[in-house]
Amino acid sequence: xxxxxxxxxxxxxxxxxxxxxxxxxxxxxxxxxxxxxxxxxxxxxxxxxxxxxxxxxxxxxxxxxxxxxxxxxxxxxxxxxxxxxxxxxxxxxxxxxxxxxxxxxxxxxxxxxxx
Amino acid sequence: xxxxxxxxxxxxxxxxxxxxxxxxxxxxxxxxxxxxxxxxxxxxxxxxxxxxxxxxxxxxxxxxxxxxxxxxxxxxxxxxxxxxxxxxxxxxxxxxxxxxxxxxxxxxxxxxxxxxxxxxxxxxxxxxxxxxxxxxxxxxxxxxxx
Numbered sequence: 230x231x232x233x234x235x236x237x238x239x240x241x242x243x244x245x246x247x248x249x250x251x252x253x254x255x256x257x258x259x260x261x262x263x264x265x266x267x268x269x270x271x272x273x274x275x276x277x278x279x280x281x282x283x284x285x286x287x288x289x290x291x292x293x294x295x296x297x298x299x300x301x302x303x304x305x306x307x308x309x310x311x312x313x314x315x316x317x318x319x320x321x322x323x324x325x326x327x328x329x330x331x332x333x334x335x336x337x338x339x340x341x342x343x344x
Numbered sequence: 345x346x347x348x349x350x351x352x353x354x355x356x357x358x359x360x361x362x363x364x365x366x367x368x369x370x371x372x373x374x375x376x377x378x379x380x381x382x383x384x385x386x387x388x389x390x391x392x393x394x395x396x397x398x399x400x401x402x403x404x405x406x407x408x409x410x411x412x413x414x415x416x417x418x419x420x421x422x423x424x425x426x427x428x429x430x431x432x433x434x435x436x437x438x439x440x441x442x443x444x445x446x447x448x449x450x451x452x453x454x455x456x457x458x459x460x461x462x463x464x465x466x467x468x469x470x471x472x473x474x475x476x477x478x479x480x481x482x483x484x485x486x487x488x489x490x
Contacts (some may be wrong), residue, residue: 252365
């Protein structure tokens with residue numbers, strides 16, 4: 230798995246590439262945690278490069294979503310592939326997590342005047 | 345990873361003597377290739393890859409426990425209109441019927457990650473069977489073509 234961090238003006242884009250499973254999920258948990266501890270709680274997970282996830286990926290998304298919102302921010306998803314979207318749907322995640330067609334739309338969904 | 349073989353007509357088998365999380369990617373690749381080999385359509389393979397990954401992750405993390413990796417054997421066979429995956433391990437006995445069901449309608453702050461793995465398995469396969477036979481856990485997953 231490859232993770233790339235891109236700090237935009239008021240949003241942090243975490244681009245993920247590869248497969249998320251019980252092994253690689255730890256790397257993603259660590260990356261998300263690092264951003265939030267640095268005060269970056271408005272997060273976009275760019276999933277265009279994620280070709281697969283098991284429930285391990287759902288655990289990461291849920292933990293990140295909870296912590297980001299508790300700190301006044303949010304986690305939003307962008308460019309989720311169909312195979313991964315099916316897993317999110319089957320787990321009831323599409324009702325608690327906002328998904329956008331691309332990174333630009335996900336970034337723009339956070340108001341820029343947000344403190 | 346070791347021991348890819350074809351023990352019987354149509355059955356494809358792979359054994360890992362000391363399964364770790366680092367084996368998951370290769371096990372997924374094996375299940376995908378084996379499903380194609382027994383003639384299952386891609387959607388069947390995709391479902392069984394996810395289900396087998398969840399089962400094997402549980403075996404490594406909970407069946408054997410940290411620092412005590414044990415064997416996992418996966419067999420893939422043709423089933424009517426689809427494929428059948430059997431996963432055997434010698435870890436602690438666990439019947440997936442005892443896994444608690446996640447609440448998928450709870451608000452975000454009340455959601456828990458527990459139980460999502462077995463929930464996904466049930467969602468993507470047509471049959472999930474468990475049997476404990478002389479110290480061996482046997483999970484059978486059947487997926488038919490949609």
